[in-house]
Amino acid sequence: MANQPLILTKTDITQIHRSLLQMLKQSEAKCAILVDVDGKCLAKKGFTQNVDTDALAALIAGSFSSTRAMAKLVGEADFSVLFHQGEKEHIHNVLVDDDTILTVVFDDRTTIGMVRLYSKECSKGLNETLAVARKKRIPSDRKVEIERDVEDRLDDLFKD
Amino acid sequence: MATLNYAFKELSCKIVYYGCGLCGKTTNLEHIHKTVPGKFRGELVSLATEQDRTLFFDFLPLDLGEVKGFKTKFQLYTVPGQVYYNATRKLVLRGVDGICFVVDSSRDRIQENLDSLENLKQNLADYGYHLQNGDDDHDGVPWVIQYNKRDLPDVASLEELEKAINFAKAPYLEAVAYKGNGVKETLKGISTLVIKKLNKDSTGGDVSLPKAAPKAASAAAASKSDDDDEYGELGAEDDSKSAKPAPAAKPVEKVAVRTDEKKAPAPSPKADLPGGDAPTLNISQACDARWRGLKTGEANLTLANVSGGARDEYQLNGLVSFLGIFKRTISTKLKFKLSDPRTHEGQETKAYTFEVLSGPDGPSGLNVIVIEAPQKQLYVSYIGSGGEVKISPEGKAALD
Numbered sequence: 166m167a168n169q170p171l172i173l174t175k176t177d178i179t180q181i182h183r184s185l186l187q188m189l190k191q192s193e194a195k196c197a198i199l200v201d202v203d204g205k206c207l208a209k210k211g212f213t214q215n216v217d218t219d220a221l222a223a224l225i226a227g228s229f230s231s232t233r234a235m236a237k238l239v240g241e242a243d244f245s246v247l248f249h250q251g252e253k254e255h256i257h258n259v260l261v262d263d264d265t266i267l268t269v270v271f272d273d274r275t276t277i278g279m280v281r282l283y284s285k286e287c288s289k290g291l292n293e294t295l296a297v298a299r300k301k302r303i304p305s306d307r308k309v310e311i312e313r314d315v316e317d318r319l320d321d322l323f324k325d
Numbered sequence: 326m327a328t329l330n331y332a333f334k335e336l337s338c339k340i341v342y343y344g345c346g347l348c349g350k351t352t353n354l355e356h357i358h359k360t361v362p363g364k365f366r367g368e369l370v371s372l373a374t375e376q377d378r379t380l381f382f383d384f385l386p387l388d389l390g391e392v393k394g395f396k397t398k399f400q401l402y403t404v405p406g407q408v409y410y411n412a413t414r415k416l417v418l419r420g421v422d423g424i425c426f427v428v429d430s431s432r433d434r435i436q437e438n439l440d441s442l443e444n445l446k447q448n449l450a451d452y453g454y455h456l457q458n459g460d461d462d463h464d465g466v467p468w469v470i471q472y473n474k475r476d477l478p479d480v481a482s483l484e485e486l487e488k489a490i491n492f493a494k495a496p497y498l499e500a501v502a503y504k505g506n507g508v509k510e511t512l513k514g515i516s517t518l519v520i521k522k523l524n525k526d527s528t529g530g531d532v533s534l535p536k537a538a539p540k541a542a543s544a545a546a547a548s549k550s551d552d553d554d555e556y557g558e559l560g561a562e563d564d565s566k567s568a569k570p571a572p573a574a575k576p577v578e579k580v581a582v583r584t585d586e587k588k589a590p591a592p593s594p595k596a597d598l599p600g601g602d603a604p605t606l607n608i609s610q611a612c613d614a615r616w617r618g619l620k621t622g623e624a625n626l627t628l629a630n631v632s633g634g635a636r637d638e639y640q641l642n643g644l645v646s647f648l649g650i651f652k653r654t655i656s657t658k659l660k661f662k663l664s665d666p667r668t669h670e671g672q673e674t675k676a677y678t679f680e681v682l683s684g685p686d687g688p689s690g691l692n693v694i695v696i697e698a699p700q701k702q703l704y705v706s707y708i709g710s711g712g713e714v715k716i717s718p719e720g721k722a723a724l725d
Contacts (some may be wrong), residue, residue, distance in 0.1 A: 267436065312521055319513050
């Protein structure tokens with residue numbers, strides 16, 4: 166089925182975090198975010214406290230989707246790297262697999278070459294972890310039976 | 326597609342508001358943004374034209390907080406309604422978990438609504454999805470219909486609209502979005518359907534994962550590293566646990582001695598407790614902080630078992646200061662992860678590693694190691710704004 170939920174277990178997240186951290190150390194970038202092309206932030210590491218990672222993930226996914234559509238218009242399957250250069254801060258995006266983007270935010274303390282080199286290396290490891298995760302289904306004894314509670318929570322949120 | 330993160334116990338779903346131009350999709354999101362208190366929602370991101378018409382999408386993250394141990398998040402999107410923005414409209418539908426189809430109830434706009442519905446079906450089909458058609462359709466994308474603008478004078482009757490639009494007998498609601506009427510109900514309706522669908526998805530499929538140890542599992546299993554339970558403790562019966570606030574860390578007496586270990590009260594038998602190998606710790610330590618190998622700051626750190634909490638839970642507190650100017654506080658809950666033999670300063674000893682449980686109060690990329698001998702020593706590293714910072718006991722080199 167096309168639209169199965171993505172299940173990330175503790176082991177998956179530990180592996181993803183380890184890869185991201187190693188890449189951050191090697192490239193001396195500020196932070197790394199793993200973004201689903203649907204617009205969700207799957208994992209983040211580094212200095213992300215001052216970044217609205219939810220909004221950033223949605224916008225990166227949007228920009229990547231439109232880049233992919235542009236690629237198709239000129240006869241390419243994908244543009245696998247996307248780079249945004251600012252005055253002080255820069256964003257480097259690389260496709261990990263068809264559904265995931267690795268976003269690295271960095272500044273002038275490092276260079277685009279370093280970030281490109283190590284994020285490419287990192288994306289290979291992430292690709293393997295995610296390929297395994299995508300085959301997983303929720304075990305039937307681990308259902309998320311929270312419909313009723315979600316309704317109650319929404320009632321609470323709209324109270325005032 | 327929804328994302329279930331069992332490491333952080335997080336559930337994240339994507340809901341898209343779809344409909345023809347000017348039917349009130351953005352108004353729905355604006356009302357939710359206005360009504361829901363700030364701590365439960367993010368900022369409304371709007372990619373709009375100068376005339377406030379949606380160009381790409383509007384985006385509003387909604388955080389329901391913890392529901393039965395799960396941090397539940399909904400990401401609400403709208404699409405541009407105008408016919409000629411179909412390319413971007415289609416992109417937003419990717420990975421959708423639920424759809425609110427917003428209908429402009431004006432009699433003279435019925436055709437536009439129908440065109441939009443056809444466009445929705447076509448765009449979903451391009452991704453291999455389709456709208457849920459009846460309760461037995463487990464593969465379809467759940468959707469609800471919101472008949473909006475019910476306060477207009479020329480509205481079509483509900484029967485007319487239902488007959489024209491609701492081919493699948495999907496749940497429907499009436500609304501006046503700019504006044505907020507029916508907005509919450511619509512969101513509740515679609516959220517419930519999305520969660521239900523998620524559960525149906527759990528049956529069948531390739532369950533290649535190790536099953537979690539049952540609750541009555543032997544103590545030996547419980548005392549192993551937490552990797553044994555890939556999914557953590559979840560489930561409907563877990564109410565009391567999730568509702569209980571985390572016990573406050575026991576204040577640790579500040580001692581002048583660099584490292585001080587107090588004898589713990591008689592430890593309970595290993596087998597009765599989770600994290601059987603978890604050590605009793607009570608470390609208060611003056612430290613050096615190094616950046617790129619240079620000693621640029623100092624720190625005072627304390628690490629102790631959480632008072633009254635599980636035996637394998639610890640609280641790390643501290644203040645790191647650089648060049649006497651920049652300061653950073655650390656207040657993080659840790660969980661015992663692993664005990665590893667290690668050679669330290671030429672001596673065979675045990676080293677303990679930890680998993681970071683609560684992230685927001687402490688620096689990112691936090692790594693904590695405690696070396697057992699010759700006395701318990703705390704080594705910490707984290708990723709700061711300028712790169713990795715390594716903290717070691719005063720006068721000692723950082724760990725590799």
